[in-house]
Amino acid sequence: MAADPATIEALLQAALDPTRLAVRDDSAAHAGHAGAASGGGHYDVLIVSERFGGHSRVARHRMVYDALRELFPSQIHALAVNAYTDQEYQSREATRDATRNSQT
Template sequence: MSVIEQQIEARLRAALAPTEFTLENDSARHAGHAGAASGGHYNLRIVSSAFAGRNRVARHRLVYDALADLMQNGIHALAITALAPDEV
């Protein structure tokens, strides 16, 4: 696991206390992509009670808030599946 992946996981675990967490680095599939040099491509699946009663946009905001500076330097693209525990 890379340093950036460790930072992503640590921040999201601290901010959202997920019951499930999966982060996949998909950067190899995007080699040569114009923006890929500034950071990686990731797929995130996260289940947290913090998402209960929130719509998809609000859930994504919680994730983006926890990763704010990494979105500027380290993460180029982040595909998010954010679920409440009762949605699993």
């Protein structure tokens, strides 16, 4: 049984106090995939939290995985994580906006 994205969001909110959080269920794109046979879903998480400050990318991913530990592997089979501080996220969005504007 796959996790409800709302459950993932609630666990991440409680553990990491994000200022921005988006959970996308990508399970349908992986239907029939042998690893999904257990029923666990595939998710993509964008999370912005000041708790990531001073931590490496690997450490940030561990923080997210630790917050969701109870859902692995029965409800989550695969998880893509994009974890940023507020400053990093704002910089990322500014770069994207500049790139979009230069292409028009």
